[in-house]
Amino acid sequence: MxxxxxxxxxxxxxxxxxxxxxxxxxxxxxxxxxxxxxxxxxxxxxxxxxxxxxxxxxxxxxxxxxxxxxxxxxxxxxxxxxxxxxxxxxxxxxxxxxxxxxxxxxxxxxxxxxxxxxxxxxxxxxxxxxxxxxxxxxxxxxxxxxxxxxxxxxxxxxxxxxxxxxxxxxxDAPRPLIGPFVYGTDGRGGPNLIVPTGGMRKPRTAESGVASVDEGGNVRSPDNLYMNGAEIFNFTLTAVPESLQALLDKSGFRLEDIDLFVFHQANKYMLDHLRKRLKIPEEKFQLAMSHCGNTVSSTIPIALKHASVDGKLKAGSLVMLVGFGVGYSWGATLLRWS
Amino acid sequence: MTREEFLSELDELVELLPGTLKGPERLEDLDQWTSMAIVGFIALADTHNGTKLGPTQIAKCSTVDDLLNLAKVDPAS
The missing domain is CATH 3.40.47.10 (Thiolase/Chalcone synthase)
Incomplete structure (x- = not known):
């Protein structure tokens, strides 16, 4: 099965x-x-x-x-x-x-x-x-x-x-409809997307709730989410192309065999850059975040749902999913839409 | 991408008219040299010749010429 x-x-x-x-x-x-x-x-x-x-x-x-x-x-x-x-x-x-x-x-x-x-x-x-x-x-x-x-x-x-x-x-299918998978992890990137307090390492205190202004004029305290956008962007430039290529190598498919690419919907600027660098045709690249933003682990299923409703996915379509972000953690897989 | 084209892309990133930046300008004097512009510069260097630049490297630059050197833009191009 x-x-x-x-x-x-x-x-x-x-x-x-x-x-x-x-x-x-x-x-x-x-x-x-x-x-x-x-x-x-x-x-x-x-x-x-x-x-x-x-x-x-x-x-x-x-x-x-x-x-x-x-x-x-x-x-x-x-x-x-x-x-x-x-x-x-x-x-x-x-x-x-x-x-x-x-x-x-x-x-x-x-x-x-x-x-x-x-x-x-x-x-x-x-x-x-x-x-x-x-x-x-x-x-x-x-x-x-x-x-x-x-x-x-x-x-x-x-x-x-x-x-x-x-x-x-x-x-009951003659071959897998989801997979293969490639995964990746680099914990060195942990500090670049983090909520520093609130866990056991650094419990929240009155002091941890005190906000300060960073060099970019943004205000946050250690109780808030911190994201180093430039570091995250830099990470994706390497992790995403490498995982995409690793998945193609593992599966034996070529880039042009893929009917639709559904990446984590981080933001349009990042996705546009990745799409152009990877030479993915615009019509094969799903964008579905304007109505809801970056919803973290839900971006890919939301984008898949829209692709399905909009008729971009048909039975048998070969779809590549790539997720990447906090951790750093990333993963990619293929699925046959059914 | 020539040096002139790269500078023109930088002009756009920091919201200046094309042809404004020449190279010696100090980054601290550019109002729009923000975190957004830094992300744009990382993308630009990647597009230019696949150079992967981290914010730590970029933070060491003090002038536009430093950025061009970091992105390996040929001064004679």
Whole structure:
């Protein structure tokens, strides 16, 4: 048996922050400038009482309501998040109960950011092809907005909250429909995208909540998310082309064999540069972030959903997914759309 | 990409009219030499000849000429 993506749904919280809103808050950055750099028109932001599990729950409910499957058919829940409801218990366990999924199902959280969807597919494919499970509910959910300082325009222009629910199911197929996979990790990049406090290494204190202004005029405290955009950009220039080539080498396909490239939707500027450097035709390169921003581990399933709805994906289409970001962590895989 | 073309791209990055930058300008005097411009410069160097530059290397530059040297732009081009 092999794994196949059977359905994808996603959920965005109701409140939005538009580029015009941000430009009004930061007058030195025009709407046009933010648009050009990010390609993002709106970011959806959770309310104070809304958590990752709420977003994941809503996305999963949409999946079940679509008729893709029933909750009782799910035999494993994988949840990717870096903003869980609690240190413990595991958010996926809470969702098992809330979604009415059988107590015989397995459930686990895994902590990754923008590479998370590819890793989740790898885990789901392994669970299914080894015969351990048949219907994996792969959830990605983040509320990064809770980490952002309101005065840090460098990250507020980019990140939005969201969750996606992907059904990965066992199918009788002559060959794998997902894979092969290539992975990569370089922990030296950890300090370049980090929330320094709040874990066991550096618990939050009154002092850690005190904000200061950096050389770029952005305000944040150690309790907030910090991103060194230039370092992250530099990392992607090497990691993405290398993982793409490694995946082509491993699979035996050529670049021109790929019908659609779906990269982590970091920001338009970065993706445009990568696309041109990799000589990928514009019509084969999916962009789907203007309505929701960089939603971390949910960007790839959201982009896949849009590609499907827009008719860019047909049965048998060969799709390359590349996720990259916080960690540093990256991964790439191929899938046959079915 | 010639030196002149590279300078023209830099002009755009720091929101100056084409032909403004010549080389000796000090980066600290350029209002728009921001983190966004640094990302743009990293992209420009990568496009120019595949040079991968980190922000730490760029931070050591004090003039536009330093940036051109770092990006391996041929002065005679």
């Amino acid at each position: 092999h794994a196949s993506i059977s359905a994808i749904e996603y959920f965005l919280p109701e409140k939005t922050v538009s580029t015009a809103d941000l430009s009004a808050e930061f007058p030195e950055w025009s709407v046009e400038k933010i648009d050009t750099k990010t390609g993002i028109r709106d970011r959806h932001i959770v309310g104070p009482e809304e958590c990752s599990s709420d977003l994941a729950f809503a996305a999963a409910q949409k999946l079940f309501e679509s008729g893709a499957c029933r909750p009782e058919q799910i035999d494993f829940i994988l949840l990717c998040t870096q903003s869980p409801d609690y240190f413990l218990p595991t958010t996926a366990c809470l969702l098992q109960d809330r979604l009415g999924i059988s107590t015989s199902a397995g459930a686990l959280d895994f902590n990754l950011g923008c590479s998370g969807f590819v890793y989740g597919l790898g885990l789901a494919e392994g669970l299914i092809s080894s015969g351990q499970t048949s219907n994996v509910l792969l959830l990605t959910a983040e509320t990064y907005s809770k980490f952002l300082n309101p005065q840090d325009r460098s990250v507020r222009t980019i990140f939005g909250d969201a969750a996606a629910a992907t059904l990965v199911k066992s199918v």
